[in-house]
Amino acid sequence: MQSEIKPIIEVKGVSKFFGEKTALDNINLSIKKGEFVTILGPSGCGKTTLLRLIAGFQTASEGVIRIAGEEITQTPPHKRPVNTVFQKYALFPHLNVYDNIAFGLKLKKMPKDTVLKKVKAALKMVGMTDYEYRDVNSLSGGQQQRVAIARAIVNEPEVLLLDEPLAALDLKMRKDMQMELKEMHKTLGITFVYVTHDQEEALTLSDTIVVMSEGRIQQIGTPTDIYNEPINSFVADFIGESNILNGVMVKDKLVHFCDRDFECVDEGFGENTPVDVVIRPEDLYIFPVSDMAQLRGTVQSCIFKGVHYEMVVLCHGYEFVVQDYHAFEAGTEVGMLVKPFDIHIMKKERICNTFEGKLIDETHVEFLGCEFECAPVDLQKVSLGDVLVDVDFGKINLLDNAEDGMLTGEIKFILYKGNHYHLTVWSDWDENVFVDTNDVWDDGDRVGISIAPEDIRVRVKQEER
Amino acid sequence: MVKKVLMQTYLWVLLLLLYAPILIIVIYSFTDAKVLGNWTGFSLKLYRSLCNTGAHHSLMNALINTIAIAFIAATVSTLLGSVAAIGIYNLRARSRKAMGFINTIPILNGDIITGISLFLLFVSLGITQGFTTVVLAHITFCTPYVVLSVLPRLKQMNPNLYEAALDLGATPMQALWKVIIPEIRPGMVSGFLLALTISIDDFAVTVFTIGNQGLETLSTYIYADARKGGLTPELRPLSAVIFVVILVLLIIINRRADKAKNK
Numbered sequence: 011m012q013s014e015i016k017p018i019i020e021v022k023g024v025s026k027f028f029g030e031k032t033a034l035d036n037i038n039l040s041i042k043k044g045e046f047v048t049i050l051g052p053s054g055c056g057k058t059t060l061l062r063l064i065a066g067f068q069t070a071s072e073g074v075i076r077i078a079g080e081e082i083t084q085t086p087p088h089k090r091p092v093n094t095v096f097q098k099y100a101l102f103p104h105l106n107v108y109d110n111i112a113f114g115l116k117l118k119k120m121p122k123d124t125v126l127k128k129v130k131a132a133l134k135m136v137g138m139t140d141y142e143y144r145d146v147n148s149l150s151g152g153q154q155q156r157v158a159i160a161r162a163i164v165n166e167p168e169v170l171l172l173d174e175p176l177a178a179l180d181l182k183m184r185k186d187m188q189m190e191l192k193e194m195h196k197t198l199g200i201t202f203v204y205v206t207h208d209q210e211e212a213l214t215l216s217d218t219i220v221v222m223s224e225g226r227i228q229q230i231g232t233p234t235d236i237y238n239e240p241i242n243s244f245v246a247d248f249i250g251e252s253n254i255l256n257g258v259m260v261k262d263k264l265v266h267f268c269d270r271d272f273e274c275v276d277e278g279f280g281e282n283t284p285v286d287v288v289i290r291p292e293d294l295y296i297f298p299v300s301d302m303a304q305l306r307g308t309v310q311s312c313i314f315k316g317v318h319y320e321m322v323v324l325c326h327g328y329e330f331v332v333q334d335y336h337a338f339e340a341g342t343e344v345g346m347l348v349k350p351f352d353i354h355i356m357k358k359e360r361i362c363n364t365f366e367g368k369l370i371d372e373t374h375v376e377f378l379g380c381e382f383e384c385a386p387v388d389l390q391k392v393s394l395g396d397v398l399v400d401v402d403f404g405k406i407n408l409l410d411n412a413e414d415g416m417l418t419g420e421i422k423f424i425l426y427k428g429n430h431y432h433l434t435v436w437s438d439w440d441e442n443v444f445v446d447t448n449d450v451w452d453d454g455d456r457v458g459i460s461i462a463p464e465d466i467r468v469r470v471k472q473e474e475r
Numbered sequence: 476m477v478k479k480v481l482m483q484t485y486l487w488v489l490l491l492l493l494y495a496p497i498l499i500i501v502i503y504s505f506t507d508a509k510v511l512g513n514w515t516g517f518s519l520k521l522y523r524s525l526c527n528t529g530a531h532h533s534l535m536n537a538l539i540n541t542i543a544i545a546f547i548a549a550t551v552s553t554l555l556g557s558v559a560a561i562g563i564y565n566l567r568a569r570s571r572k573a574m575g576f577i578n579t580i581p582i583l584n585g586d587i588i589t590g591i592s593l594f595l596l597f598v599s600l601g602i603t604q605g606f607t608t609v610v611l612a613h614i615t616f617c618t619p620y621v622v623l624s625v626l627p628r629l630k631q632m633n634p635n636l637y638e639a640a641l642d643l644g645a646t647p648m649q650a651l652w653k654v655i656i657p658e659i660r661p662g663m664v665s666g667f668l669l670a671l672t673i674s675i676d677d678f679a680v681t682v683f684t685i686g687n688q689g690l691e692t693l694s695t696y697i698y699a700d701a702r703k704g705g706l707t708p709e710l711r712p713l714s715a716v717i718f719v720v721i722l723v724l725l726i727i728i729n730r731r732a733d734k735a736k737n738k
Contacts, residue, residue, distance in 0.1 A: 067641075096638075099633075100635035117643065162643075
């Protein structure tokens with residue numbers, strides 16, 4: 011089986027810091043020989059940095075990288091058995107197509123006729139036969155990218171690294187190139203490591219997807235795994251469209267959300283545990299109200315999307331996005347049904363904000379770099395000094411005017427939970443604050459943060475294990 | 476209509492005033508009168524006697540010195556300036572800005588200040604002034620111009636090119652020779668031509684660093700000649716020739732700059 015093959019790339023405990031900023035945080039990744047691996051994430055998540063560490067353009071601050079069993083953490087790029095395809099092609103403008111592709115081979119002092127043969131083969135591979143003596147500046151974007159791919163694969167690397175190679179191409183060209191890349195991967199049989207922010211591209215191309223966010227790996231799995239069993243709400247939201255709701259796992263195989271119990275297939279979460287429930291829009295069946303309906307609601311809007319209609323249905327105060335081939339006009343009463351195995355349960359990463367703080371006196375506690383007034387603390391139970399502070403998601407107030415808050419932050423990630431938004435706010439104290447709110451905010455908004463004294467709960471800090 | 480005529484007239488008068496001195500020299504280089512201003516009929520005698528080095532040995536010597544100094548200084552400053560530009564380009568944004576500013580100081584600084592400070596430097600280091608010191612001085616003020624003409628080429632370059640070369644197996648040195656240098660070559664050539672003209676043109680810095688060993692460049696020769704009373708008539712054809720050569724160089728530089736922009 012595949013798993014017995016030794017990994018071609020091993021990334022162990024790799025971190026990368028740029029000054030104060032952490033670009034990569036303890037990355038562990040193992041890539042099998044011949045795999046097509048996609049590193050997927052939003053811009054600024056560290057995916058390109060990870061690729062550059064593997065290529066050798068930057069060196070890891072911590073950790074070890076091995077290629078084909080050999081440690082190469084500090085090896086300069088020209089001695090690594092990998093080749094890269096860059097986003098902006100990076101063809102040498104002063105050389106023609108032939109000399110661009112032959113660049114690597116000539117450096118290896120290969121005989122001229124071998125070079126010629128190999129360049130011709132590479133050009134044929136990318137479907138650019140007879141383009142040898144063209145000026146690279148006269149080629150279209152797609153053609154330039156083909157030459158860039160030929161320039162990389164002609165060196166027969168163990169691993170081909172691709173840094174968003176199709177990002178600069180238009181949609182149609184991108185789709186064509188995706189298929190060609192997949193075909194090429196099959197023919198060449200070498201390992202592809204592909205970086206992209208396009209989830210569809212990742213699902214189409216990959217054997218394995220690595221989802222990254224904020225310098226960390228969120229999930230590694232096959233496209234179907236990632237799509238059907240997202241590990242957390244970030245992955246669920248980033249890959250495809252989804253309805254993400256708060257729910258409670260009543261017991262094994264029974265989950266409560268939207269004012270109703272649903273049968274599901276997940277177990278092992280414990281009893282009465284708060285969870286995130288994920289339902290894909292295409293997994294909700296929609297039909298005129300009947301006894302089959304698990305949920306009843308009103309259609310809010312209906313948009314034609316080409317293959318299907320996308321409808322927003324309001325039921326019990328929760329909005330659901332539903333995709334179906336049948337259209338139901340806005341205002342129609344409908345019934346909905348979801349099959350047990352289409353309900354995906356995710357453990358909540360946290361159920362409230364927990365900050366490390368310092369109790370100053372009975373009614374004051376310091377955390378997030380500010381001194382907060384809090385409800386009187388029983389000093390018999392909690393002593394002054396280091397404590398933990400809990401604040402519920404819904405009890406944090408966000409203010410338009412950043413100056414009005416006790417501290418300020420920037421909204422970094424917005425998740426719609428059917429009836430409210432779950433925001434991740436990056437505070438100026440460099441700590442995340444999670445907020446539930448009904449107000450609409452935008453990504454990147456600067457907000458003031460304030461917390462009422464009675465909503466701050468102080469508890470004893472457990473000794474470190 | 477009247478306005479248009481006035482505008483045109485103004486322009487032509489201005490251009491005439493700007494170029495009159497040079498034109499007069501060029502015109503009077505085609506007559507053999509001893510004194511400038513006397514027209515004694517068309518003659519190429521001055522050009523002939525200029526070519527006949529025996530008669531005006533010191534003038535030809537000065538010309539040869541000037542050209543030698545210009546070529547050495549331009550070559551060295553092209554090398555230094557290109558390397559410096561690559562270094563500056565690879566700095567972080569803030570240091571890059573600071574270095575760019577430091578680079579413009581010698582350009583904006585008065586020649587006379589540069590001349591005096593170099594003179595004082597050579598004297599305090601006890602270096603005998605002569606050919607070497609002039610060359611060193613010229614390298615000093617030419618290098619910033621080369622940096623200025625190479626930096627834009629680097630900024631235009633795809634930042635991944637160097638990495639692409641390394642990725643394909645080139646050592647950092649090979650990447651420099653096979654990728655970076657070809658990319659910035661047009662900037663280097665422009666910088667070289669610019670350095671050449673500035674060096675030929677210079678008087679203020681040269682006069683402070685030339686010493687008293689009898690070395691003369693064209694500019695110092697003309698200055699000394701003029702002070703002795705009356706210019707050597709052969710200077711007229713020489714000036715005309717230099718003017719044409721510099722003009723051609725300037726046209727080449729401008730053409731190159733235009734081409735780079737259109738690319």
